[in-house]
Amino acid sequence: MTVFDNAPARVAVIGTGVIGNGWIVRALAAGCEVVAFDPAPGAEARSREFVARAWPSMAKLGLAATADPARLRFAPSAIQAIEGAELIQENVPERLDIKHRVLAELDAHAADEVVIGSSTSGIKPSELQAACKRAPGRVIVAHPFNPVYLLPLVELVGGQHSAPTLLERARSLYEGLGMRPLVVRREIEGHVADRLMEALWREALHLVNDGVATTEEVDAAVVYGAGLRWSLMGTFLTFHLAGGDAGMRHMLHQFGPALKLPWTKLEAPELSDALIDRVVEGCEHQAAGRSVAELETRRDDFLVELLALTRKYWPEAEGLEGRI
Incomplete structure (x- = not known):
């Protein structure tokens, strides 16, 4: 069961594509009132259809x-x-340019203490804050993963104007939505998780391009191999076990030289x-x-069952919850 403690009473969602709609579902499931805005024609109808499709999965969790899905309403403007x-x-x-225009408007009209999280996957928070004049420090990166309503990780990254107390308040707010916030120690393009995923994606493209694998x-190499271990232990703890009783130190000494090979x-x-064509086919x-x-x-059906299993073991992985 997902535990929602101290969820914000009202969440505003600006932009309702796949990620925005995922945030809507998660906030509704946490018991929040959600007010959304998107100028695209038909946006409200698409959001309500999205919520209806995702709600059975949330009910299982x-x-x-x-x-209540009925606690979603759309406003005629971002300011409202x-x-x-x-x-x-x-x-x-x-x-x-779009982020700057929208964030400047949000910053100009939101109360000073309100956290403004951006779902950007690659833009650094200081770049986002550059257009904001009123309280730029409260504009941070809050990068989730698709599907947002099921995957709990959200990367929180502050910029040059962000105080530690602001990030702690943000952590509490996102925890209230049932998320597992990861406060990144310093800003970097792509943050943390996308940097790791892009490295794997890059090598996967090389393997397909070079005719090594389809x-x-x-995908089978990930699904039936490393991915199963990663879902519990991540990268470093997995390699710690590879060193036997001596752990990571032995692993690095034994296999470290191989890291220099041009893999x-x-x-x-x-x-x-x-x-x-090869990738699409x-x-x-x-x-x-x-x-x-x-x-x-x-x-979604798979993730619901997997989350139920991993929650049994997550207390043993408290180190994954800390700052990085």
Whole structure:
């Protein structure tokens, strides 16, 4: 069961694409009132359909006593959407000019103590804060992972104007939504998790491009091998066990020299038409005629069961909750 303690009473969601809608579902499940804004035609209808599809998964994980999809409403403007909000989550397209325009408006009209989190996956918080004049320090990166309503990790990154007390308040707010916040020690492009995923993605493209493996075979290597261990222990603790009783020190001494071998290409391969075709054809073969919606349902069903299992063991991994 997901535990929602001290959830914010009202959350404003600005931008309701896949990530924004994921935040809406998570906040509703935590028992919050959610006020959203998106200028795109049909945005409200798409959000309500999204909530309806995701709600059964949330019900399996556990809902707050006040959780109700009817607590979602749309406002006619961003300024009206943030009125009375304790937390503002911005999810507009990943373009700095758009982020600057929207965040400057939010900063100008939100109360000084309100945290404004940006779902950006790559822009640094100091760059986001540059357009804000009123209280730029409360504009931070709050980067989640898709599907936001199921995956609990959110990376919190403060910029040059962000005080430690602000990040602690942000941590508390996101914990109230049932998230497991990871407060990143210093800002860097791509934050932490995306840097790791991009490294794997880069090597996967090389393997496919060089004819070493198909997309299906690369995915199988993750699904049936490393991925199973990573879901509990992550990277470092997994390698700690590889050193036997002596742990990480022995592992590094024994296998350290191999790290100098040229296994990694470091740079991504050229995204040629041939590589694009190979990757697309491989993914279509793996999908086997199933629609994206069908694959999303299969993914969500799996994640619900996996989360129920991992929660039994997470108390042994408290180190994963700390700052990095």
